Amino acid sequence: MTGAAADTVRLTLDEVHALCADTLTGAGLGAAHAQAIARSITRAQVDECHSHSLYRLIGYVGSVRSGKAERHALPTLTRVTPAVLRVDAHRTFAPLAIETGVPALIEAAKTYGIAALAIRDCYHFSALWADIEPAAEAGLAAWCFTIGQSCVAPAGGTQPLLGTNPIAFGWPGPEGRPFLFDFATSAAARGEIELKRRAGEPIPPGWAVGPDGAPTTDPAQALAGALLPFGGHKGSALSMMVELIAGPLIGDLTSRQSMAVENGDGGPPLGGELFIAIDPAVFGAESLASRLADADELFALARQQPGVRLPSERRYAARERNREGVTLRAKLVAELRALSAPA
Structure with missing residues (x-):
């Protein structure tokens, strides 16, 4: 689980999900919400959307412990x-x-x-x-x-x-x-x-x-x-x-x-x-395939131009690259695991 560099840690996607869910339920959040948040954070982490990934767990736990968010009410x-x-x-x-x-x-x-x-x-x-x-x-x-x-x-x-x-x-x-x-x-x-x-x-x-x-x-x-x-x-x-x-x-x-x-x-x-x-x-269902093909052509023509990267392509590449797990800063992982300690 430890990465090659001393300051990094390698986690499987199941471990990322469990870290999120266990930390949230340990803070007192209802299981259904903890699981949904864990899915959301894991998805962002896999796609290397760092502004919405594991570090967000700190804020979620803060809102659970402060009493700001309801813990068990269902939508x-x-x-x-x-x-x-x-x-x-x-x-x-x-x-x-x-x-x-x-x-x-x-x-x-x-x-x-x-x-x-x-x-x-x-x-x-x-x-x-x-x-x-x-x-x-x-x-x-x-x-x-x-x-x-x-x-x-x-x-x-x-x-x-x-x-x-x-x-x-x-x-x-x-x-x-x-x-x-x-x-x-x-x-x-x-x-x-x-x-x-x-x-x-x-x-x-x-x-x-x-x-x-x-x-x-x-x-x-x-x-x-x-x-x-x-x-x-x-x-x-x-x-x-x-x-x-x-x-x-x-x-x-x-x-x-x-x-x-x-x-x-x-x-x-x-x-x-x-x-x-x-x-x-x-x-018009009869023309749908043609219209979708026109859209696909637009994407293909854009990609033909050197230097063009369409929105979401970086995330898809990260998703493929991280299928087996993600590498994280050890300091962040330690900070997140410390959230499980009693408040």
């Missing part, structure tokens, strides 16, 4: 209309709510051509690409949006107002590998900055300003100040769109409102998540 699914679904998470973590709602979303989109799913009142810490990948694998085009802690200034400002407010899109790509992208509307995800802080590394210019409103490359100052939107007014406008459709539209909190009820335990923010899924067959 409930409601069909508002045949094609509009709602999952009430009852202030539990998002992964089990997502696993509850997404299969119903896929069924509704396949039946009616288009469907929407609102997940409300949940603590969300997972990567959106993983949330919508099952829908894209089922042959659907899918979008997903969620808010976050108020840590991003609108374009031209220096005070936190918006969340990192990610957007994800999935398309049923060739060879069973969907075209997926998932990115924050801030210049960098908050998790990326937290990882830089933990590693003692600077962040690039243009990512954030400090508490005084001046540009900074210090991740600690960035977290104390405000992150910046990508692309200036473009990222800012997209972020506000996410605020509206993952907040007031579905009856949940804005990022500012979410931040107001935070308790500082380092865990995920309270909020909502909106999914939209469309079955391409609804626009």
Whole structure:
């Protein structure tokens, strides 16, 4: 289990899953939630999505122990209309709510051509690409949006107002590998900055300003100040769109409102998540194969250009590379195992 380098540890995927699940149940979280979170974290770790992988376990445990998140309540699914679904998470973590709602979303989109799913009142810490990948694998085009802690200034400002407010899109790509992208509307995800802080590394210019409103490359100052939107007014406008459709539209909190009820335990923010899924067959089943082939041609032409890497290709390569296990920093593994000690 120990890697070649003294500062690394090799874990199988079963060991990663067990580390997560056992730590969470040991902290008092219900088994169903612990297993769902373990699946989410393991998936992110395998795909080398480090901003949402094992280090997130620290925040989950913090929220369990602080009492912020409900430990045992189970999410409930409601069909508002045949094609509009709602999952009430009852202030539990998002992964089990997502696993509850997404299969119903896929069924509704396949039946009616288009469907929407609102997940409300949940603590969300997972990567959106993983949330919508099952829908894209089922042959659907899918979008997903969620808010976050108020840590991003609108374009031209220096005070936190918006969340990192990610957007994800999935398309049923060739060879069973969907075209997926998932990115924050801030210049960098908050998790990326937290990882830089933990590693003692600077962040690039243009990512954030400090508490005084001046540009900074210090991740600690960035977290104390405000992150910046990508692309200036473009990222800012997209972020506000996410605020509206993952907040007031579905009856949940804005990022500012979410931040107001935070308790500082380092865990995920309270909020909502909106999914939209469309079955391409609804626009003509007889021409579906041709239209999907046109999309595949677009991907192939892009790949022909030197230097082009399509979104999700890096994750798929990591997934293949890590099928037998992952190599982790020994310091992180020791930190995570210490979470199992009595609080």
